[in-house]
Amino acid sequence: MQKLINFLIRNYSFILFLVLQLIAFVFILQANSFSRSTFFNSTRAVSGEMLEKYHNAKEFANLKRTNQILAEENARLRSISKESYFPMFSISDTVIDTLYNQQYVYIPSKVVNSTYTYSNNHLTLNKGSNNGIQKGMGVINAEGVIGKVKEVSENYSVVYPLIHQKGQVTGRIKSSGHFGEVSWNGKDYDRVQLNKIQRHATFDIGDTIVSDQRSEIFPSGIPIGVIQDSTLNYETQFISIEIDLLPDFTNIEYVYIVNDLLKEERTNLKQKVVENE
Amino acid sequence: MNRNIRYILSFISLVVLQVLVLNNFQLFGYLNPKVYPLFILILPPKINRALLLFIAFGLGLTIDVFENSGGVHASATLFLALIRPLLLRIITTPGSNDVSKLNLGFLGIPKFLSYLIPAILLHHLWLFTLEAFTFSNYYLVLYETLISSAFSILLIFTLELLFNRNSEE
Numbered sequence: 329m330q331k332l333i334n335f336l337i338r339n340y341s342f343i344l345f346l347v348l349q350l351i352a353f354v355f356i357l358q359a360n361s362f363s364r365s366t367f368f369n370s371t372r373a374v375s376g377e378m379l380e381k382y383h384n385a386k387e388f389a390n391l392k393r394t395n396q397i398l399a400e401e402n403a404r405l406r407s408i409s410k411e412s413y414f415p416m417f418s419i420s421d422t423v424i425d426t427l428y429n430q431q432y433v434y435i436p437s438k439v440v441n442s443t444y445t446y447s448n449n450h451l452t453l454n455k456g457s458n459n460g461i462q463k464g465m466g467v468i469n470a471e472g473v474i475g476k477v478k479e480v481s482e483n484y485s486v487v488y489p490l491i492h493q494k495g496q497v498t499g500r501i502k503s504s505g506h507f508g509e510v511s512w513n514g515k516d517y518d519r520v521q522l523n524k525i526q527r528h529a530t531f532d533i534g535d536t537i538v539s540d541q542r543s544e545i546f547p548s549g550i551p552i553g554v555i556q557d558s559t560l561n562y563e564t565q566f567i568s569i570e571i572d573l574l575p576d577f578t579n580i581e582y583v584y585i586v587n588d589l590l591k592e593e594r595t596n597l598k599q600k601v602v603e604n605e
Numbered sequence: 606m607n608r609n610i611r612y613i614l615s616f617i618s619l620v621v622l623q624v625l626v627l628n629n630f631q632l633f634g635y636l637n638p639k640v641y642p643l644f645i646l647i648l649p650p651k652i653n654r655a656l657l658l659f660i661a662f663g664l665g666l667t668i669d670v671f672e673n674s675g676g677v678h679a680s681a682t683l684f685l686a687l688i689r690p691l692l693l694r695i696i697t698t699p700g701s702n703d704v705s706k707l708n709l710g711f712l713g714i715p716k717f718l719s720y721l722i723p724a725i726l727l728h729h730l731w732l733f734t735l736e737a738f739t740f741s742n743y744y745l746v747l748y749e750t751l752i753s754s755a756f757s758i759l760l761i762f763t764l765e766l767l768f769n770r771n772s773e774e
Contacts, residue, residue, distance in 0.1 A: 341654040345687050348662045352676030352683060355666075356735065359675030363738035 399582040403434040434584040447514040451487040466545035466586040471575040498543035522569040624671040635749040638756040661686035681732035708769035
């Protein structure tokens with residue numbers, strides 16, 4: 329304390345200078361709107377930048393929760409979006425009306441385990457039978473088709489992704505409509521093959537392959553990949569297409585499990601027909 | 606008493622000269638000569654530092670009041686008062702001959718100029734930078750400083766020649 333007072337006493341003239349300068353500065357700011365605005369703008373810029381950095385750090389700490397919220401919201405929105413609804417036409421005498429019945433429900437889930445380096449890869453999800461997951465349900469993510477649910481326990485499910493040799497889905501060339509079987513030859517984790525395409529089908533490199541409703545588990549139009557190359561098999565007269573996968577299987581965090589509410593009805597109907605043949 | 610009256614007279618006349626005459630001197634946009642800093646420069650060399658600061662503040666504030674410029678002149682004149690002892694120390698190094706009065710007569714032309722020129726330059730630099738309140742296009746501020754300083758020095762030197770050419774007691 330004494331040292332502080334000594335310091336103040338020794339430098340009293342400079343301190344007086346600072347005090348008077350401060351007063352003069354206040355007068356300047358009061359009188360001059362330009363200096364007032366630049367002063368406050370620059371201090372606001374400095375404090376704004378500081379606050380922004382602090383906010384970014386805080387946001388970063390909250391990322392996990394934010395992602396969860398977003399995944400849940402996406403699932404809800406997808407369920408509401410028109411593609412998830414099954415249109416029922418009802419034509420009455422004077423009014424042509426379209427009623428919509430919910431067909432697809434999306435359950436968000438986090439991937440707790442995934443592989444991509446084996447010849448048969450698996451995904452483990454943190455939702456199970458307690459959340460309504462059943463064997464055979466389709467799994468997609470924001471980028472595209474992921475796979476099918478193979479086994480279910482109370483709280484977890486295991487999925488055969490597209491990069492599993494048994495993870496076939498039906499794929500369709502978006503531009504032409506020709507469909508075939510999408511399967512994996514076990515080689516590259518970012519390439520799958522679309523087989524059994526008709527010889528006369530027309531397509532270009534770069535065309536998108538999407539999911540087809542004929543797979544019975546996915547809504548139509550979910551992206552799978554992009555055409556890279558094609559070869560004609562002269563024996564079978566079918567074309568095989570090499571596809572660059574759109575979903576990145578090295579980096580899957582959040583997925584949606586698709587529940588087709590009308591699947592049971594279709595399956596039962598088909599069974600009836602087959603039984604009576 | 607005589608001395609103090611002389612100081613008061615100088616104060617008033619310098620302020621009047623500045624406010625009524627020079628500030629209407631709108632020849633070119635960048636020419637803004639200031640003669641009032643002379644008052645700070647001619648105050649007794651051994652004056653109390655705090656008193657010097659207060660006088661400088663008061664002088665600057667008076668000009669500000671007439672110019673509605675807030676506190677720019679007060680701030681710049683305050684700065685000048687702060688560095689005045691430094692400048693004095695520079696010009697009185699050869700020997701310890703105490704100067705009793707700081708005017709042209711006592712100091713002689715070379716010493717007076719080497720006292721006056723840096724003082725005016727620094728004062729004007731501070732003043733015009735503060736007036737601009739930005740560092741963008743700073744070369745304009747520097748330009749203004751140089752032109753105005755040259756003119757101020759000229760005017761102050763002329764005043765001193767007129768009134769204090771001979772050393773008086």
